[in-house]
Amino acid sequence: MLTVDDKKARGHQRSPSDTQAFKERTKRDALIELENELSNIASTAPQIERESIKLQNEGFKRLFERFLEVGGAPLNWDQIQKLPEGAIKDYDSLKDPGTEEIKELLSKLVVIKLNGGLGTSMGCHGPKSVITVRNGLTFLDLTVQQIENLNKTFGSNVPLVLMNSFNTDDDTQKIIRKYKGIDIEIHTFNQSCYPRINKESLLPLAKHSRISEDIEAWYPPGHGDFYESFRNSGLLKLLISQGRQYCFISNIDNLGATVDLRILRLLIGPEKAGEIEFLMEVTDKTRADVKGGTLIQYENKLRLLEMAQVPKEHVEDFKSVKTFKYFNTNNLWIKLQAIDRVVSDGNMDLEIIVNPKTFENGLNVIQLETAVGAAMKCFNGSCGIHVPRSRFLPVKKTSDLMLVMSNLYTLRNGSLAMSPQRMFPTTPLVKLGDNHFSKVKEFLERFPTIPDILELDHLTVSGDVTFGSKVTLKGTVIIIANQGERIDLPSGTILENKIVSGNLRILSH
DSSP: OOOHHHHHHHHTSOOHHHHHHHHHHHHHHHHHHHHHHHHHHHHTSOGGGHHHHHHHHHHHHHHHHHHHHHTTOOOOGGGEEOOOTTSEEEGGGOOOOOHHHHHHHHTTEEEEEEEOOBSGGGTOOSBGGGSEEETTEEHHHHHHHHHHHHHHHHTOOOOEEEEEOTTTHHHHHHHHGGGTTSSOOEEEEEOOOEEOEETTTOOBSOOSSOGGGSGGGEEOOOGGGHHHHHHHTTHHHHHHHTTOOEEEEEETTBTTOOOOHHHHHHHHSSSGGGTOSEEEEEEEOOGGGTTSOEEEEETTEEEEEOGGGSOGGGHHHHHOTTTOOEEEEEEEEEEHHHHHHHHHTTOOOOOOEEEEEEOTTSOEEEEEEOOGGGGGGGSTTOEEEEOOGGGOOBOOSHHHHHHHHSTTEEEETTEEEEOTTOSSSSOOEEEEOHHHHSSHHHHHHHOSSOOEEEEEEEEEEESSEEEOSSOEEEEEEEEEOOTTOOEEEOTTOEEEEEEEESOBOOOOO
């Protein structure tokens, strides 16, 4: 039999509405605490920096508030709709502009490269854009060469804009001084610098605004930050005042992302294609791209779906080449006045990517990030365009570096083109073992010269393997040195559809 006290105790058990109220109160408290901490951090900055820090803090607060509301919640898989007719345009149907038309088109364009990343994943210090790619030239050199050639050829003045991060800005500023003698206008601006958050307390790790003294406490919040940072920098307004209409944005490590005159004509030529404000280049998905974002129709809008937004039980569906044929190259064409409007109206509600990190001391932190392509749902007339695979040539690993350094490609005026001697247009699938090849320095020691791979389909290399000079690889080649074994391929070796394993050393005498 229940006593009066028992009944009272039972009456104090939380009902669902109590739980909701508790969560709301916790969120409110977390936001108030965060605002206090951000205010304290800002107060440690010199007076001259406080206005820009205030702008960044407001941006971070909005991001944090949305994170508290929705977290990194996956979307409802069952609500994904079929892509509507015309959502993805056909590149092959586009016309080349006439010579007299090109200069006019280029006068309305600005090229923007996302240059916030470091080369640490490939064992390099400083910005990734200064890794030597080919003929002693870096990603940045090749980009400058491409635009210089475009301007010279057509008598145009296309400017180059680099979005740096606090990690890459100092080094980039020193490097771009060497382009002073080159006839190209280069602008830079920095993306935001946000505080990493302690996963448990939801409070910033940073205690002051002196970033260089506590660099681990800060992070650049992904390239989705481009829109607000670009506008805040004043560059957006300047470029619009110069008559520029569209920007072409791409990752600096994508060597296939060159200015495409056909696409530019589609946007601002005589057809104007129904006033497209946002155009995303997509290309065919292969086994190497299964984690890349894809285009979907969701809530009657065209959207970018990233791996981080996929419910766990549907990850394999997302990776399926049959279900999602295309993936996002991160080559984007966006109307400048539309960026100004969307940011001014406060309509830039990009999906939040929660990126967890664990420090060496065991501390768990989170970074709140967004993707530049996710903004397509915020613009009018957004669509995709199905481009050739050659427009996606990123260098994320040393296996990619091997491809772009090889005879598979020819280099002309900063642009890479597949060799006409290659019998088929697909690139070989190359897998190099992490333990011996992941760092650029190790990779170059093991490949004193890059093999002839014109007829290669697939290469897997694992273990302590070193290549001599003038090696030729054809078909499918697998070379595996097990633990404690070493394989030295002698100069002049030709391997076609071969598996090599065990010990192999040819000593000179």
